[in-house]
Amino acid sequence: MIQLTDIHKTFGSNHVLRGVNLEIAKGSSMVIIGGSGTGKSVLLKCILGLVHPDQGTIMVDGQNVETASRDPFLARFGMLFQGAALFDSLPVWQNVAFRLLRGSLKRPKTEAREIAIEKLRRVGLKPDVADKFPAELSGGMQKRVGLARAIAADPEIIFFDEPTTGLDPIMSGVINDLIREIVTEMGATAMTITHDMTSVRAIADNIAMIHEGVVQWTGPVAQMDASGNPYLDQFIHGRAEGPIAAVR
Amino acid sequence: MIRLLASLGRAVMGALASIGAVVLYAAQTVSHLFRPPFYPREFLNALIQIGWLSLPVVGLTAFFTGGALALQIFAGGSRYGAEEVVPSIVAIGMVRELGPVLGGLMVAARVASSIAAEIGTMKVTEQIDALTTLSTNPMKYLTLPRVLAATLAVPVLVAVGDSIGIFGGYVVGVNRLDFNAATYIKNTVDFLEGWDIISGLVKGAAFGFIVATMGCYHGMNSGRGAQGVGRATKSAVVSASVLIFAANYILTELFFAA
CATH class of the missing domain: 3.40.50.300 (P-loop containing nucleotide triphosphate hydrolases)
Incomplete structure (x- = not known):
């Protein structure tokens, strides 16, 4: 609560x-x-x-x-920001798996990538989006990537x-x-x-x-x-x- | 009169508060150097952006400065029949003063502005908040790698700039002022002392720290919108440049005052 x-x-x-x-x-x-x-x-x-x-x-x-x-x-916590707040310098999958690539929730890179692709699929995005950069996506796709990032580590x-x-x-x-x-x-x-x-x-x-x-x-x-x-x-x-x- | 004094007081208090905030920010950055986690990939990226990609601009600046310096010293020295001092004065001028100061200023123009604009944009688009919610300290992830990279890279840039500047003086001295090539090199090498070079490199490290710290500080404290980011970028370059000149004077006093 x-x-x-x-x-x-x-x-x-x-x-x-x-x-x-x-x-x-x-x-x-x-x-x-x-x-x-x-x-x-x-x-x-x-x-x-x-x-x-x-x-x-x-x-x-x-x-x-x-x-x-x-x-x-x-x-x-997971958070979806108003403008998605994706990190421009990182490809989409690294944005989604950001938390899984460092810190206490760190996983091996291949596993983190698989989870990221699974979360992208969950929000209706195809795996080929994973290697694109945020600037290459439309506003709606960016929001969905932001949503995938928010749920990547299964927050409460x-x-x-x-x-x-x-x-x-x-x-x-x-x-x-x-x-x-x-x-x-x-x-x-x-x-x-x-x-x-x-x-x-x-x-x-x-x-x-x-x-x-x-x-x-x-x-x-x-x-x-x-x-x-x-x-x-x-x-x-x-x-x-x-x-x-x-x-x- | 009272209104004038009040506004003067406000300006002084504002300036003191800004100085205090910058000093605290710098101290906080240094403290993160000893506390994990560290982000080596971010550090390497910053090293390439700040060091490697600044080489052309620092090298070109140093080359033309060395050439112009040779011409000026030759013209000035000829008034006293002391044209032969050109190689030694070019060397000492480049290594002690012009190499570090011009290198620092060129890096300030190129790097402080880009750091402030990048971090400022991250601030206004909530990327800094996003970093925090993703359990990543922005000071560790954004500031420390850039400040550390600049502190280590600028002395190397200064060393390269010194060499290219001396070479610029040599090219002008030999081809334009008819110096003997072997004599020019001998006079340069004989006159330079180890401390001349080391003092320039120490200045470079200090200037690198100033440039990256000011870029990060102004970026992190950027106002809203394009105007806020623009103002942060301008403030980063201006404050870094002024601090480089101030630090240069203080370090010169420390190193060379009789």
Whole structure:
């Protein structure tokens, strides 16, 4: 279980998180929604220890993120970044097998390559992609390689940061289905950030709506449409009128 | 008046904070030298990028500098009837000063900019964050191999540049200024001392460390977007160049002050 208690984070004069409280049950898929600049990505980075909160505690299975031993802690996570964040200088298979080629999870090179090709196949990419460089791939293929890298070491927890941003609706559908399938078959805990309501309905077990630095509403995705929460209603229906100012 | 003093104070505090951040970054880099894991493949890559691929630019710069130096010393020396000092002054000028400083500056232009742009782009495209989530320390994977490679490669580049610079002086001296080839070589060899060469190589190592550290530091602290990366690249080259001149003066004081 991931448990966030009273998380605050300020950048200069910008008070991004103002007391976030959230629980993500083990094996569930939580989707975080909210407007741009509301601190959703910062929240993910706080859990990973990439950003340190000014106040509050984050516990992962009873372990405090700030005091946990970094390597074993991070070995439990996989993350798909918004722009895939593939390493330009490495071929695709070495990107996917990055964790398997060094550190505590190191495997022989041939075995790491086989695993990488298997993971690429899992996300619908052919083995001939393995030796290409990221710059030779389309945006959708890069996202899929990023997804393959996120699941390469069979993590217990997977984060997806805007997995369908910049993709056409068909490719978005493919990525959403892949995420759902992978999370279900691996039994992993998933946390996704997205603005895409189609993705929300495809991926989420539960959702949390963040606005003005706090969680405005959280609950099962099935209750989302009848929540009665004005923030959530405005967001899911994409209305300009409502409690969320259109110009921020 | 108070507003002026306040802005002056802010600028001074900002400058001091930047110096402190760079010193801490450099110290942190050095500390990783003694703590595994190490990434030998990254180090070899950096050695090729920084050392081998900088050879042409350093060599050409040294050749033309040596030739121009011979012409200048000949013209200056002829005023006092001391044209024969050309080989020895070219040698000492190249080995002690021009070889390391010009080599360092050329490497700063070529390497500090490329390191800052590469790491800066990695920063803005979240590749640095991705490295961390993949249990890889960016300081160990990106910074240490580059800084170590530059510290070891630049002295070698300086040695090669010194030789090519002296050869440039020889070519101009023999073909343009009518020096006897054997006498030119004898005067060069007789005049140079071991410490002249060693001091230049030590300067090269210091300049290599400065160049790579500034490239990595500014890349890691790059702002957002293309403008942020551009600014980081510019800052890396400017700060590396200025620090090379400052370090050159300090090292010259240490090595040669009476």
